[in-house]
Amino acid sequence: MPIIAPRSRRERPAKPSLSRDGIIETAVALMREEGLERVTMRRLAAALDTGPSSLYVYVRNTAELHAAVLDELLGSVGLKAGVTSEGWDNVVVRVLGSYTGILIEHPALARSALVTRPSGPNYLALVERLLSLLREGGVADPQSAWGVDLLLLFATSIALEHGTRGLTLDDGEDEEALAEALRQADATGYPTIAALGDDLLSGTPEARFEWHVRVLLAGIALTARPAREAGNAGPGLP
Amino acid sequence: MPIIAPRSRRERPAKPSLSRDGIIETAVALMREEGLERVTMRRLAAALDTGPSSLYVYVRNTAELHAAVLDELLGSVGLKAGVTSEGWDNVVVRVLGSYTGILIEHPALARSALVTRPSGPNYLALVERLLSLLREGGVADPQSAWGVDLLLLFATSIALEHGTRGLTLDDGEDEEALAEALRQADATGYPTIAALGDDLLSGTPEARFEWHVRVLLAGIALTARPAREAGNAGPGLP
């Protein structure tokens, strides 16, 4: 029996010792190969040639792991998209579109972004870019401060909404069910739905996205913040 | 050995035979008792005194089950909230607030509403109510048609966002991480964030919610739909 270590038939060089960065790097690679839904603690551990429990030394739980992966991905949001040639509002549409596009490919990350507030450097860079664009557009600071949240909430939700559709088995079946239900809605029970008819579902997703963003920008620019009331200071959940 | 059937010591009367309605009814009851996250196929089957596979005769999968539960819950959205005394926009704020409030208690349903388009009768009634309020407010029909989606997307997202927070183990820890990150953001790297400072996180959730809805209403009322282009007809995903 040779004394050579019994596990040297892997191609991986020497089995690198674990580290938080290494774990996240591997998670990102695994995600690009197989999608985030396959980046489970168990699978990630297998990719790192160890057991799942080992990961818990470096990562608190799955949510934290996903948050780290998210910020990594956000590095590729196109923040520079056409700075001056077009109007500031068109740039906002593009920047948010880039953000949404990335998340659409990874709906589980969109969910993560919605559920645990991201705070990584790349997310902050996105917030900074949007705030500076709003300023450029002459939006008052208090409205920008509360509005940027709304813009990002919208973009994230759209990604979660569209990203998950079609990923499910029954491709767009619920879409059709809604279309059918809207058409069936007769004038007695649902008069306004009946009156608007097909226009409720008209337009390409891109056209709707763009119009939605313009709605948000117009509303943010024009809606004054409420007068300060007592206890209007901290975050605090309901 | 007596021939008496060996399972008559349950209190449940005679074991009712399964039906889709009965299954959903039990699912709703189970959800009210233990929360939706515990309404799994296996647990629901156990509550119905059968095996999980039996449910698949009546319900295609978990997503369909959740959709049915969602519409059931939506029956209690307060659609009548203060019809005329206050302005139509305040009524929109209340109706959406009622919808969001219900979903906040069941974040998994909010996720379901975001991911598979609801089309049940109670959801349609909510759409109808919002459309009629927008009309009452003098909003042009094409803008209402595309705007109602945005209102519901927003309300659903807020519910998912707030509902899941605090449900996680580390209560509001990410919130704090974001606050810290924003404060740390120095003027060189993130000048606009630094300039706006604490106002980025100011306000109660209720105040922000109300302002957000007003932003949406103002934007919807004032933003014209894009000129019709080629291929602007059907839904169709990106």
Next chain:
DNA sequence: ACCTGAACACCGTTCAAGT
């Protein structure tokens, strides 16, 4: 037709024990 037991192929997280 309706129902079921049992299996398949997984999960996240913990914890006592090892090095």
Next chain:
DNA sequence: ACCTGAACACCGTTCAAGT
């Protein structure tokens, strides 16, 4: 300190077999 094997307590879905 870092790492691990093994276990705990679960999942959704399928399918051959029964009634």
